[in-house]
Amino acid sequence: MDYxxxxxxxxxxxxxxxxxxxxxxxxxxxxxxNDASNLILHRGRRxxxxxxxxxxxxxxxxxxxxxxxxxxxxxxxEERNEQFELxxxxxxxxxxVIKAEGFNIGMNLGRIAGAGIDKHIHTHIVPxxxxxxxxxxxxxxxxxVNEALKDTYKKLAGEF
Numbered sequence: 001m002d003y004x005x006x007x008x009x010x011x012x013x014x015x016x017x018x019x020x021x022x023x024x025x026x027x028x029x030x031x032x033x034n035d036a037s038n039l040i041l042h043r044g045r046r047x048x049x050x051x052x053x054x055x056x057x058x059x060x061x062x063x064x065x066x067x068x069x070x071x072x073x074x075x076x077x078e079e080r081n082e083q084f085e086l087x088x089x090x091x092x093x094x095x096x097v098i099k100a101e102g103f104n105i106g107m108n109l110g111r112i113a114g115a116g117i118d119k120h121i122h123t124h125i126v127p128x129x130x131x132x133x134x135x136x137x138x139x140x141x142x143x144x145v146n147e148a149l150k151d152t153y154k155k156l157a158g159e160f
Contacts, residue, residue, distance in 0.1 A: 100127035
């Protein structure tokens with residue numbers, strides 16, 4: 001068996017475990033009012049846009065309501081409408097600013113469905129480009145992200 005070492009992943013594992021003990025990150029980050037360090041790009045009336053700290057690709061965003069809600073059916077009309085409006089706006093901005101050629105957009109509802117944060121609903125927006133997948137995810141279970149989070153944040157922050 002070959003081993004491909006990814007020691008930086010331990011930080012994600014530790015942080016996910018700690019955040020579960022500390023409370024909901026999607027409630028805590030907007031409450032801190034420190035948008036740049038928390039990678040919050042936009043605050044709407046009922047929902048906000050935050051960059052994923054452990055992205056699948058550069059520009060991986062999440063849209064979430066401020067209200068701590070786990071189920072899609074528990075969103076009220078205003079939250080549901082603003083959620084989709086912000087997803088649409090994010091797609092347009094990502095096309096313009098980082099020249100995304102396609103997108104994976106979705107929700108993981110429940111831990112069994114792959115939700116890392118299963119008690120606070122959120123929509124993932126993952127930009128895609130021709131050739132952005134290579135052998136690393138298949139061979140080594142590693143995704144190469146080609147730009148630092150803060151650099152992507154700087155590109156996107158003024159657009160929302």
